[in-house]
Amino acid sequence: MTDSWTLTETPCAFNRRLGTDALFTLGNGYMGCRGFFEEEQEGVEGLGGIYMAGVFGKGALKAWKGMHRELVNTPNVFWLSIKVDGESVLVRPRRISGYLRTLDMRGGTMARSFTWKGSRGARIRLEFERFVSAANLHLAGQRLRITPLDGPARIEVAAGIDASVRQHNMETTLPLPIQPGRQHLETRFSRDGMIETRVATLPRGVRIAEGQEVRMLGPKGPVAGKPVAFPGRAAERFVFTCPRNATARMSKLVHFFTSRDGNAMALLRKSMKKGMDYDSLLSAHRRAWASRWKMADIEIEGAPDDQRALRFNLFQLMQACPEHDSRVSLGARGLSGEMHEGSVFWDNEIFKLPFFTFTRPNATRSMLRFRHRTLPEARRHARDLWFEGAMYAWKSGDDGVEETEMGVGAYYAIHIVADIAYALRQYWEATGDDDFMARYGAEILVETARFWQSRIYYDPIRKTHNILAVRGPNEYDVIVNNNCYTNMMARENIRYALEAMVLMKKRYPAAWRRLSVRLKLDAREPAAWRRSARGLLICRDRKGGLYLEDDMYLHRAPFDMKRGKTDGRRVIDGNLPYEAMAHYQITKQSDVITMMNLLPWMFTTGQMRAAYAFYEPKTVHDSSLSYAPHAVMAARLGMKREAYRYFRDCAYLDIADIQLNTISGLHFANLGGTWQAVIQGFAGLYQHGNILRLAPHLPRAWKALRFRVCYRGAILRVEMRGHKTAVTLERPGAEPSVLMIGGRRIRLSRKGESATA
Ligand code: BGC
Numbered sequence: 001m002t003d004s005w006t007l008t009e010t011p012c013a014f015n016r017r018l019g020t021d022a023l024f025t026l027g028n029g030y031m032g033c034r035g036f037f038e039e040e041q042e043g044v045e046g047l048g049g050i051y052m053a054g055v056f057g058k059g060a061l062k063a064w065k066g067m068h069r070e071l072v073n074t075p076n077v078f079w080l081s082i083k084v085d086g087e088s089v090l091v092r093p094r095r096i097s098g099y100l101r102t103l104d105m106r107g108g109t110m111a112r113s114f115t116w117k118g119s120r121g122a123r124i125r126l127e128f129e130r131f132v133s134a135a136n137l138h139l140a141g142q143r144l145r146i147t148p149l150d151g152p153a154r155i156e157v158a159a160g161i162d163a164s165v166r167q168h169n170m171e172t173t174l175p176l177p178i179q180p181g182r183q184h185l186e187t188r189f190s191r192d193g194m195i196e197t198r199v200a201t202l203p204r205g206v207r208i209a210e211g212q213e214v215r216m217l218g219p220k221g222p223v224a225g226k227p228v229a230f231p232g233r234a235a236e237r238f239v240f241t242c243p244r245n246a247t248a249r250m251s252k253l254v255h256f257f258t259s260r261d262g263n264a265m266a267l268l269r270k271s272m273k274k275g276m277d278y279d280s281l282l283s284a285h286r287r288a289w290a291s292r293w294k295m296a297d298i299e300i301e302g303a304p305d306d307q308r309a310l311r312f313n314l315f316q317l318m319q320a321c322p323e324h325d326s327r328v329s330l331g332a333r334g335l336s337g338e339m340h341e342g343s344v345f346w347d348n349e350i351f352k353l354p355f356f357t358f359t360r361p362n363a364t365r366s367m368l369r370f371r372h373r374t375l376p377e378a379r380r381h382a383r384d385l386w387f388e389g390a391m392y393a394w395k396s397g398d399d400g401v402e403e404t405e406m407g408v409g410a411y412y413a414i415h416i417v418a419d420i421a422y423a424l425r426q427y428w429e430a431t432g433d434d435d436f437m438a439r440y441g442a443e444i445l446v447e448t449a450r451f452w453q454s455r456i457y458y459d460p461i462r463k464t465h466n467i468l469a470v471r472g473p474n475e476y477d478v479i480v481n482n483n484c485y486t487n488m489m490a491r492e493n494i495r496y497a498l499e500a501m502v503l504m505k506k507r508y509p510a511a512w513r514r515l516s517v518r519l520k521l522d523a524r525e526p527a528a529w530r531r532s533a534r535g536l537l538i539c540r541d542r543k544g545g546l547y548l549e550d551d552m553y554l555h556r557a558p559f560d561m562k563r564g565k566t567d568g569r570r571v572i573d574g575n576l577p578y579e580a581m582a583h584y585q586i587t588k589q590s591d592v593i594t595m596m597n598l599l600p601w602m603f604t605t606g607q608m609r610a611a612y613a614f615y616e617p618k619t620v621h622d623s624s625l626s627y628a629p630h631a632v633m634a635a636r637l638g639m640k641r642e643a644y645r646y647f648r649d650c651a652y653l654d655i656a657d658i659q660l661n662t663i664s665g666l667h668f669a670n671l672g673g674t675w676q677a678v679i680q681g682f683a684g685l686y687q688h689g690n691i692l693r694l695a696p697h698l699p700r701a702w703k704a705l706r707f708r709v710c711y712r713g714a715i716l717r718v719e720m721r722g723h724k725t726a727v728t729l730e731r732p733g734a735e736p737s738v739l740m741i742g743g744r745r746i747r748l749s750r751k752g753e754s755a756t757a
Helices: 264-273 278-296 304-320 346-359 361-373 375-384 407-412 415-431 434-455 484-507 509-518 525-535 578-583 592-598 605-618 627-636 640-651 668-682
Strands: 006-009 031-033 050-052 056-058 069-071 076-084 096-104 109-117 123-132 139-148 153-162 185-191 194-199 207-218 221-223 226-230 233-242 248-258 298-301 456-459 464-467 686-688 691-694 704-711 714-721 724-731 737-741 744-748 754-756
Touching (some): 006 304, 031 123, 076 139, 139 153, 139 233, 139 278, 153 207, 153 226, 153 248, 207 233, 207 264, 221 233, 248 278, 278 304, 278 346, 298 304, 298 668, 304 640, 346 361, 361 375, 361 415, 415 434, 415 484, 415 686, 415 704, 434 484, 434 509, 434 525, 484 509, 484 525, 484 592, 592 627, 605 627, 627 668, 640 668, 668 704, 691 714, 724 737, 724 744
Antiparallel strands (some): 006 096, 031 050, 056 069, 076 153, 123 139, 153 233, 185 194, 207 221, 207 248, 226 233, 456 464, 686 691, 704 714, 714 724
């Protein structure tokens, strides 16, 4: 590792070389490209690893309802075959020296270099570079430099787009070889450096049109290429002789479109006519990254490794976000791998959106629009299950259809409905975007409140309102009643709907009238929601200090951690079957603690301490979603050492492959969770009552923390040093910014104005 903007890999981990590909992913929200080796590799040919937002094929599993779908591994647009004196350049032990792979997070590029030794001993230096444009969604660039070090060499380079790729079938970081899986693509056309493929496993599968422009500059000037005919591949071959120590340079631009954009081939042809050049495209790309980082970077003083790890998490989060397209959202593994099939879950709203809401609100707006677009499907889903309003799918691709393999997730894990409402309300408060609320938000809130109303059951014997048969964030308790997280969040959901109604009636009366007519909203409905929300059972222990995960948690048998959690593997991968979990007090991932982090104003410090002390030892962290909430809570409670330990679990989760499955994609909820650990934990940020609150709890290893926050149209620069916080209003919003820092109320209204607390 060199500086805090660069992630490096050296030497080459031959047996696990695909394991780290996910770390070196590049993308722009439209396309995500793993850091695979461009040159063909024996045994793993055709794997590539390029995904496009919204490009799904028929999956291998049986879905609970509907059809199982998966994100398609699309053509490898960076495919290369390199031969030196007739011998293929392959990465092999003893053939490679000086190997280095780097991810430049500041500029959004990946580079790789090594010296290869042929069987007769001649050495060749190879240097690769690539990027997926942040300035133009449909372009990417690749560069290759080849230098013979020991004598002249006959070089043969074929550069192409390879559509013979297959799915990965990689679940864990196993040693090679890895068996390539299903193939989704059928080639329809391939000529003049252009290729059109179609996802043939779906009846109306997306078409992908891609083209390349390749330039080879040999030692004596430009080298003309010849098209290579090969089924499923559009490629061009360059053959030339290169003297010792002279460098041949290849640069290639790739253009890509899909039928989701319109007529993909026509768009491709038009784009290829423009005649772009690599260097100016790369400069525009770097400028786009500089502007992203200006708002999103977090500076840590005194801990360069933490700084690098934190930037890695933010970098990956930003580059996968499909901000340009509200027909899709951000999947659990982004566009960096195939696990979870590219689907979106609750953790999108609860773990990833906060980062965007406070640094790039338009991205959140787009992902919430996605939830509005899929509202009709959520309504249908609710009706199918005999409920009302809208029930969002636990796992959805691009059309909101429930994609979960088993009913367990889909029917019971309904907290996702309230999680969406929470994120929407958080976005609205943080931005003051009434227009969004009027056009989309209010409708989502009314329909989700209706869902809860139909899902809440009034028990005439106990005289309580209950939510029965659910699965909370602790997914080891398969079916419970009155999961505290679900009930609290459902109650909030109803409150937000009532609040939106007030706003709408006051500020948008005509739009509200239209909406109520369209939704056939009965005037008595809101009062009924209010009654249900008020009566909803929130389980606590006898003394009232401990919030209970559900109404049986306290009565379950203690779990023998020493026996059940012996190493880093998940408890369900050990010898205790899943079905047995409900017998024990075992928490798969943070549940009550996450809820308290989301609604901190509702709990006393004593209640939070009690929850942390009770649940933390019972939590096995068998999901990457567990560390961040613990980091946030521990920091807010002033438990610096624990908070820092949990922060490191988040920040290094993928870099150190803590969950042993980074090979199948980065853990996107945890990427967002890392931001939460720092900003909501160490910096103590949360909003309540239109006031932004901050309270520093920096770990001892950090001297200072600097970051920016977007809040109600304003941009605030925050610096925390020890217990001191300085806030500067870099860009004023429409109203003065009101903050509460460690109990002190501050108001900033002029550009450049600052306050210290
Ligand atoms: C977690 C879920 C999460 C899913 C996708 C699972 O491991 O337990 O809560 O939604 O991953 O990120």
